[in-house]
Amino acid sequence: MPKRRANGEGNIRKRKDGRWEGRYTVGHDSETGKAIIKNVLGKTQAEVKEKLKKAIEENVGIDYGRAKTYTVGNWLEVWYENYAKIKMRPSTYLTYHGYIENHIKPQLGKIPLNDLTTLHLQQFYKKLLAEGRVERIEAQKQPKGLSAKTVRNIHQIISSALKLAVEQRLIACNPADGCALPKAERKEMQTLPVEQLTSFLREAKDSGVFALYYIDLTTGLRRGELLGLKWSDIDLEKGDLRVQRQIGRINGKIIEMPLKTC
Template sequence: MAKKRANGEGSIRKKPSGRWEGRYTQGIDPVTGKAIQESVSAKTQAECKEKLAKAIRENRGVPLNHTGDYTAAEWCRLWFETYNKPNIRYNTAKGYEGIIEHHIIPAIGAIKLKQLSSIHIQRMYNDLKENGRMPRGAKQNDKALSNTFVRRVHAVLQAALKQAVKERLIPYNPCENCRIPPKDKKEMTILPPEKIGRYLQEAEKYGVLPMFYLELSSGLRRGELLALQWTDLNVKERILTVNKQVTRMEGELDVTEPKTKNSVRKVALSQQAVDLLVQEHEQHPDNPILFPSPRTGGYWSPDAVSRINRKLLKNAGIEEHVRFHDLRHTFATMAISSGVDVKTLSSMLGHYSAGFTLDTYTHITNDMQRGAAEKIGGFMESATAKPEPEPPDPPEESRCKVIPFEKVV
């Protein structure tokens, strides 16, 4: 697992062979503009850490660019290798690298950093939005890129140029004057509540009921679900600890830290969920993994679990296109609809704020607000209703006369 380190300190990871490798950026190749990566190797983590620190000290002071006059390509690559890549997850890093190499560099990479203007960047965004862009050597793609993807390109470039401002390579960040497209409004797909029973019946037939039941009753991310171990479950308190995830790195399954610090959390479970997990563990009591692969005995591949989800949908006759990640949305939707407050749900999902949860599930909270508005409207209508007028007194002659008792006698 790669060990996160501070900026400029390189990164350390344990290789499949058991040895430890430390990597750091030495400089920029003046011909290709790509970062020059160097590495050290050792038997232990401590020895590797010492070697890495020594190598960085010895190379500190080596000019990253002999003139300091970077092109946009040179700087984006240097920023990615030095400031960004060592401090983010592997899959996130691959995404950033793809954005830099396939979208930013082909469009503005040849422009000198000091000459890069907002108009260059704005034209790139417009071109991505209208025409799309393919890697070098490929034919132009006529398919427009989504607003979400263009915003992602903007986020990467803005971060790179923000660091360039801090390094005093440029006086200001030209991204700040650009207009980016609005967020895409996509209809969220969930597993229809009335079809959950059929779905879980197929999961039981397939032998994966505990895994999919837990997903629908906790909303864990796929990698978090697959990384669970038996020791993460407190059976008595019905509490599940989430502190790791399974990801695929360079073709190999790896257990890493969760997506964010907020992803490390404790999730309360129902008694039925706990009973199913206990039954699951009894099937393989000597395996520490909560859901081991029946084929390898190790962790499930995330892709394999997604394929099982598609099979369950097909076997259950469910026509909706529901991804495995949509099971997480299904849980959240049912929770909100059942009256779970957003702050509690945000904590269960591992979101960084309740505001993010509200923004993600606006379609559900809007329906709830309309329902609340109707209830409040009914209350206010009752409160402001005018009272029925008192009936008028009958005429004088029609009133009953009271006869004294003594006269009656």
């Protein structure tokens, strides 16, 4: 009966194509008992020997048997439901859910978690920038590609989920760490000329919403914070206004949410 190779053992051989290959055992399949083999390649025996040593060190303690049960898609679901969702605002986790379901899972979801590479992610981001927009009626006149900001947000989701996989010893390293990301776009703020602003406030006064827009223009409150104001938040004698809540729409329902920042 052949001797069962222990986790971390490796051997080196020269392939028919002239390259050198180092193979090492990272674990055993919990169902079949068969060894799970990984490999490294190089032009020389010395190069492969160094790569093999590094790979074995990096993979010490990795639970490949458990990792094998996950694809990128269902690991993202685990991360989202059990880690990310509990510490996000409702509007944020709904946005994240949309990114996962509409973009990440259709393109990367079926890849085994341990097989995901930096190249997979780089090609995915390139495709999102070129033609990533989900086809909707309201988006027909917009560019086909997603913005650099959206792609960076999607990368952050993937990176966070993979960081957890590293911490759980399911993968040896985070492939998202080596990605080149599109440069964040900084658009110059456009303000209304005095003439247009005066005209706008005149119309607002005639429509009965002058106070709402005047406060927004003079304080820079977010829409949700502005809509969450109550008379009890305003002290007319002292000239104080306290922002203590914000209003948002989640699944068609208007709800009160905690402030994004103090």
